[in-house]
Amino acid sequence: MFQNKRRAGALTALAVSVALLATGCAVDSGTGSSESGGDGDNLAITFVPKNLGNPYFDTSSAGAEEAITEFDGTFAEVGPAEASPDAQVSYINTLTQQGVGAIAVSANDPEAICDALNEASDAGVKVVTFDSDTNPECRDLFINQADAEGIAKVQVDLIADQIGGAGEIAILSASANATNQNAWIERMTEYLASDYPDITLVETVYGDDDDQTSFDKTAALLQTHPNLKGIISPTTVGIAAAARYLSTSEYKGKVALTGLGTPNQMREYVEDGTVTAFALWNPADLGYLTAYAAKALIEGEITGEEGDTFEAGKLGDYEVGADGVVLLGDPFVFDADNIGDFDF
Amino acid sequence: MTATTTTGTPAVRTYRDYDRPLWQRVLLTREMAIIVLLVIVAVVAVVSVRGFSQPITLTFLLLDVMPILLIALPMTLIIITGEIDLSVASIAGLASVLTGVLTQAGLPLEIAAILAIIAGAVGGVFNGFLVTVVGLPSLAVTIGTLALYRGLAVGLLGTTAVTDFPDFWTDLAKARVGNTNIPLVLFLFLVLLAVFVVLLHFTPFGRGIYAIGLASEAARFSGVRVERTKFILFVMSGAISALAGIYYTLRFGSARGDNATGLELQVIAAVLLGGVSIFGGRGAIHGVIAGVLLIGVLASALRLANVTSDVINIITGVLLVLSVVTSSFLAWLRKRRRAPGGTPRIEASTAG
Numbered sequence: 001m002f003q004n005k006r007r008a009g010a011l012t013a014l015a016v017s018v019a020l021l022a023t024g025c026a027v028d029s030g031t032g033s034s035e036s037g038g039d040g041d042n043l044a045i046t047f048v049p050k051n052l053g054n055p056y057f058d059t060s061s062a063g064a065e066e067a068i069t070e071f072d073g074t075f076a077e078v079g080p081a082e083a084s085p086d087a088q089v090s091y092i093n094t095l096t097q098q099g100v101g102a103i104a105v106s107a108n109d110p111e112a113i114c115d116a117l118n119e120a121s122d123a124g125v126k127v128v129t130f131d132s133d134t135n136p137e138c139r140d141l142f143i144n145q146a147d148a149e150g151i152a153k154v155q156v157d158l159i160a161d162q163i164g165g166a167g168e169i170a171i172l173s174a175s176a177n178a179t180n181q182n183a184w185i186e187r188m189t190e191y192l193a194s195d196y197p198d199i200t201l202v203e204t205v206y207g208d209d210d211d212q213t214s215f216d217k218t219a220a221l222l223q224t225h226p227n228l229k230g231i232i233s234p235t236t237v238g239i240a241a242a243a244r245y246l247s248t249s250e251y252k253g254k255v256a257l258t259g260l261g262t263p264n265q266m267r268e269y270v271e272d273g274t275v276t277a278f279a280l281w282n283p284a285d286l287g288y289l290t291a292y293a294a295k296a297l298i299e300g301e302i303t304g305e306e307g308d309t310f311e312a313g314k315l316g317d318y319e320v321g322a323d324g325v326v327l328l329g330d331p332f333v334f335d336a337d338n339i340g341d342f343d344f
Numbered sequence: 345m346t347a348t349t350t351t352g353t354p355a356v357r358t359y360r361d362y363d364r365p366l367w368q369r370v371l372l373t374r375e376m377a378i379i380v381l382l383v384i385v386a387v388v389a390v391v392s393v394r395g396f397s398q399p400i401t402l403t404f405l406l407l408d409v410m411p412i413l414l415i416a417l418p419m420t421l422i423i424i425t426g427e428i429d430l431s432v433a434s435i436a437g438l439a440s441v442l443t444g445v446l447t448q449a450g451l452p453l454e455i456a457a458i459l460a461i462i463a464g465a466v467g468g469v470f471n472g473f474l475v476t477v478v479g480l481p482s483l484a485v486t487i488g489t490l491a492l493y494r495g496l497a498v499g500l501l502g503t504t505a506v507t508d509f510p511d512f513w514t515d516l517a518k519a520r521v522g523n524t525n526i527p528l529v530l531f532l533f534l535v536l537l538a539v540f541v542v543l544l545h546f547t548p549f550g551r552g553i554y555a556i557g558l559a560s561e562a563a564r565f566s567g568v569r570v571e572r573t574k575f576i577l578f579v580m581s582g583a584i585s586a587l588a589g590i591y592y593t594l595r596f597g598s599a600r601g602d603n604a605t606g607l608e609l610q611v612i613a614a615v616l617l618g619g620v621s622i623f624g625g626r627g628a629i630h631g632v633i634a635g636v637l638l639i640g641v642l643a644s645a646l647r648l649a650n651v652t653s654d655v656i657n658i659i660t661g662v663l664l665v666l667s668v669v670t671s672s673f674l675a676w677l678r679k680r681r682r683a684p685g686g687t688p689r690i691e692a693s694t695a696g
Contacts, residue, residue, distance in 0.1 A: 052652060081653045084605070086596055093404040094647040097395040111507035112598040115518065177504050177600070 042101035043073030045294045047287070048091050050106045050132065051083040053260060056236055056283050057106070057140055059344045060131065063284030064104065067291035070313055073101070075291075083209070085112035092116040095125065102126035102294035107134045110179055114138040126297040130290040131283075132179050136323045140297055140304040144291045145281040146331045151234070152187030154279045154331045155259055156196065159230045162256035162276050166198035167229035170221050172242055172259075174235040182270040184234050204226070207238045214241035222251055233259035239278060243269035263342040270339050277335040284344060286328055289315055293326055353386040363367075374619035374671065380493075382638045389645035396648050399525040406593060407518065409640035411436065411588040411604065413533055413633070415611045416618075418581035420632045422482075423615055425556045425574055426624025427475065429581045430486040433607035434493035435467045436589030441497040443590050444506030444599025448530050453513050460585045467493055468582020472575035482578075490608070498601035506599040517594035529591060536584070541629050549573065557624025584586030613664045614639050622668070638663075 047064055049057035061077050068075040080087030085108040093116055095103050103125055107113055110133065117127050117138045122262070130143040159169055171188070173181045185204060192199055202225050207214025214237055222228060222245075233239035239261040246252050252274055261278045269275045292312035293302075302308035308320040318326050334342065370376070390397045410457035415432045423428050439460040467489065474485040519528040544550040552573050555563035564570050588607075593599045618635025620627030639660055646656045 052654070076650060078647070078650060078652065085598065085600075086592070086603070087653070089405075089596065090408055090643075091647060093408075094395075094644070097398055097400055097404070097648060109505060109596075109598055109600070111505070112596040112600075115514075115597065117535070141433070176502060319592065 007190060023243040033086075037145075042099070042300050043068070043071065043295060043298060044076070044100045044298060045073055045102045045104060045291055045298075046076040046095050046100045047290075048088060048095070048103060048105040049077065049079045050088075050108050052077075052079045052081055053082075053287045055265070055344075057131075059262070060283040060287035060290070062344075063282075063287030064291040066105070067288040067304055067313055068295075071295055073291075073295065077099075080187075083108050085109035086333040088113050089116045089144075092120055096120040096123050099123065100125055101298045102128060103289045104130055104294055105139075106131040107179070110134045128290055128294045128297065130286055133325075140324060141293050141302075141320065142323070142325045143286060143293055143328050144325050145283075145286050146329065147327055148183045148187045150330050151260070151279070152184050152191055153257075154333065155232050155234060156188050156191050158258040158277055158279060158333065159232050159256060160196050160199060162258060163199070165196060166307075168200050168202045168225055168227050169230040169232060170202055170225060170228055171204040172214060172217055172221065172231055172233040172235075172238045173204055173206050174238065176206045178235075180207075181234050188232065188234075207233075207235070207241060209235055209237045211237060211241050213237045215245050218242040218245040219249075222249070224257065228255055230258070233257065233261075235259070236261050236265060236280070239275075240265040240269075243274050245275040247272055260331075261334075262344060263339050264344060266334070267339055270334070270336050279331045279333050281328055281331050283342075285315060288313065288319065289326065289328055293318075349432060364587065373628075373631075374398075375628050375634065378631050378634045378638060378667075382634045382641065385638060385645070386641050388510045389641060389648075393645045393648050396645055401602045401644060401648075403525040403527055403636075405640050406530055408644070409636050410527070410529055410533065410595075411592050411607060412611050412614055412636050414536065414588040414591070415581075415585050415607070416615050416632050416636050417629070418577060418584050419535055419611050419615050420618075420620055420627055420629060421540070421544055421550075421553055422574075422577050422581055423612075423620050423622065424553050424624055424627050425577065426560065427482040427574060427577075428486065428612070428622075429471060429482065429578060430608050430612075431467065431471060431489040431493055432581060432585040432588075432611060434497065435464045435582050435585040436592060436604040436607060437602065438467065438493045438497040438500075439464045439586035439589030440593040440603040440627055441501045441506075441601055442598045443593050445500055447505050447509060447599075453510050457590045460590055461583050464586020464589070465579050465583040467586075468579040469575075471582065472578030476571040476575045477577065494601075494605070501601050507597055509594060509597055514594050514597045517591060537629070537633070541665070544629060544694075553577075554625055557621075557626070559625075566687070586591050610639065613660065617664055617667050619671075 045068055047061050049061065065075045076092050080091065083090045088105065088108050089112065092103060092105065092113060096119055103120055105113070105117070105127070107129055114134055115133065121127055127139040128141045128143060129139045131145060133142045136142070163169070171185055173185060189201060192201060203221065204217035205217045205221055206216045218231070218241060221231065231242055233242050239257065239259040242257055243266060246255060247269055248255055257275050258278050262280060262282050266275060266278055289312050293310065297304065302310050302320060304320060304324040306320055306322050309317055310318050320326055381647070415436070417427060419432065442460040442463050443453070443456045446459055447453050471482070471486055471489055474480050475482045517529060520526060521528055544553060552563060552568035555566065555568050556570050557575060560570055590602060592604050614636040615632050616622055617638065618627070618632035620632060642659060643656050646659065
C-alpha cells in the first residue's frame with residue numbers, strides 16, 4: 001500500500017517533470033516566431049532545406065536571412081536531420097498549421113511532398129521551391145540556381161580543358177534519384193557526344209551524398225578504370241570526398257577532378273594542385289533570390305505566371321520563365337586565382 | 345484446482361491480483377502513468393503552443409503515427425514473449441518497393457498490395473523459422489534480416505522511385521471521415537486494435553504470450569506451445585509491417601527503397617515507453633497506444649514550436665531512457681524494501 005503510493009508518486013513526478021521540460025522548450029521558442037506578420041502582409045518566410053546541418057543550405061539560409069532582414073520579414077529555418085521526403089512532409093504540415101506567409105523548400109522527392117505542399121497552398125501559404133524542384137503543379141515558383149544546360153556545359157568544358165579534350169572520364173554523383181544530378185548528367189552526356197567525341201564517359205557511380213561512400217566509390221572507380229583521366233562530381237559532398245582521396249593517392253595531378261564544390265571545402269585541394277578549377281553558383285544568392293521571390297508572391301506583386309517581373313534587392317530584376325521557373329544566372333568558375341575572394 | 349493455486353502456500357493467500365483494492369489495480373499502473381503524461385503534454389501543448397489546438401493537428405498527427413501504431417501491435421506481443429523484431433521497418437520498405445514494382449509492371453494496385461503483404465508474411469516466416477526452429481536469438485536474427493530485407497528493397501528498385509499510383513488509393517490513404525478530422529485509415533487500425541486486444545488479453549493464446557515472457561520453460565511445461573506461439577507472432581509482425589509499408593507508400597505517393605528507414609526504433613521506443621518490459625512478461629496494449637501517441641504529440645508540438653529535429657530526438661531519447669531506468673529503479677527499490685522479512689511479491693503480470 002505504502003510502497004504503491006510511493007511508486008505512483010515517483011512516476012507522477014517523473015511525468016510532470018518531463019512534460020514541463022519538453023513543453024518548456026516549446027513555449028520559449030514558440031513565442032519567438034508567433035508574433036510574425038502583424039498587420040498587412042504576412043512576411044513570415046520559412047525555409048525547409050533538404051536537411052539541416054548541411055553547409056550548402058546553411059549558406060543559402062544565410063543569404064535568405066539577409067534578404068528577409070532587408071524587407072523586415074520573419075526568417076525561420078526548419079527541417080529534418082536526414083534528407084528524407086517523409087520527414088519533410090511533417091515539417092511542411094507543421095508550417096501549414098502555423099499559417100506562415102511562405103514556405104521555401106528544397107524537395108527531397110519531386111512527388112512525395114506534393115500533397116503536403118498543395119494543402120499548404122489551399123491554406124493560403126505561398127510555396128517556392130529552390131535548389132531542387134517538385135512537380136510544377138505543386139508550387140508557385142521554382143528558383144533555379146542555374147539551368148541544367150549551363151551547369152552541364154561548364155563542367156564538361158572544365159574537364160575537357162583539363163584532360164586535353166580526349167580520354168576516359170567518369171561521374172561521381174549524389175543519390176541515383178536526385179532530381180538535379182540526373183538532369184545534369186543527361187545533359188552532360190548529350191553535350192559530350194556532340195562537342196567532345198574523343199571523350200568517353202565510362203561509368204557513373206553514386207556516393208549518396210555521403211562522404212565515406214563517395215570516398216570509397218572514388219577509390220573503386222580508379223581501380224576499375226586504370227586509364228581514367230578525369231572525374232566529374234556534380235555534388236559538393238562528392239567532389240570534396242574525391243579530392244580528399246586523390247590528394248593522398250598516386251593519382252594526384254594525373255587524374256583531373258572537377259564538378260560542383262564550395263570554396264571552403266575545396267580551398268585546400270585547389271592550393272595543393274589536386275583540383276585546377278571547379279564550378280558553382282552562389283548558394284547565398286540563391287537563398288537571397290528565393291526570399292525576394294517569396295516576398296513578391298506574398299505581396300501579390302507576382303502570381304508565378306510566365307513574364308511576371310520582380311525586384312530582388314542587390315541582385316536586380318528577375319523575370320519568371322516558363323513553368324514558373326526563375327533562373328539565378330550562369331554558374332561561377334572557381335580557380336586558384338579567385339578562390340581567396342570567397343568564404344562559404 | 346489448477347496447478348498455479350496448488351503450488352502456493354495454502355495458509356497465506358497472497359495472490360497478487362487481490363492484494364490491493366480494484367481502484368489501485370486500475371489506476372496505479374505504469375500504463376496509467378503514461379496516459380496521464382500524454383494528457384498533461386497534450387494539455388500543455390494546446391495551451392502554450394500556437395497552432396496546436398487546431399483540429400487539423402489531429403489529422404496530421406494520426407497520419408504521422410499510423411505506421412508506428414500499426415507495427416506496435418504485433419511488436420508489443422513479440423516483446424512480451426521476451427523476443428524482439430528489428431526487421432519491421434525493412435519489411436515495410438520491402439513491401440513498399442514491391443507494391444511499386446508490381447504496379448509498374450501492370451498489376452492492379454489491389455493485387456500488388458496483397459502480394460506485398462504475403463511477401464511481408466514470408467519475411468516473418470523466415471524470421472520465425474530462424475528463431476523457433478533453428479533456435480537463434482531473435483535480436484541477432486532480425487538484425488540480419490533488417491539488413492537483408494532493406495538490401496532487397498533497395499536492390500529491387502535501384503535508387504529510383506515509383507510514383508505512379510491510382511489516385512483513388514492515394515486519396516484514400518489521406519481521406520478523412522466526412523467533414524471531421526478523423527483520417528479514414530484510423531478505422532483500419534481500430535479493427536486491428538480490437539483483434540489484438542482480444543488476442544492478447546482475452547484468449548488462452550494471449551495468456552500463453554505472457555507465460556512465455558515470464559518463464560519460458562514453465563510455460564512449456566504448462567502446455568503452452570512456445571515455438572508455435574512465437575512463430576505465429578513473427579508472421580503477424582511481417583504481415584502488418586508490410587501493411588504499414590503499403591500505407592506509407594500510398595500516403596506519400598512514392599515507393600522507394602529507403603521508405604520507413606529507422607521506423608523500427610520509433611516503434612520499439614513507443615512500445616517500451618508504453619510500459620512493456622523489454623525482459624518480457626509485462627505490458628498492455630492501452631499503454632503502448634498511449635506511448636505511441638505521446639511520442640507523436642511531443643514531436644508535433646515541438647515541431648510547431650520550431651524546435652529542430654535533433655532536439656526532438658534528444659527529448660524522445662531522454663524520455664525513453666528515463667522510462668526504462670525508472671521501471672528498473674523502482675523494481676530494485678521495492679525489492680530492497682521488501683527484502684527484510686516481508687512477503688515476497690511476485691512481479692506483476694498484466695495479462696487479462
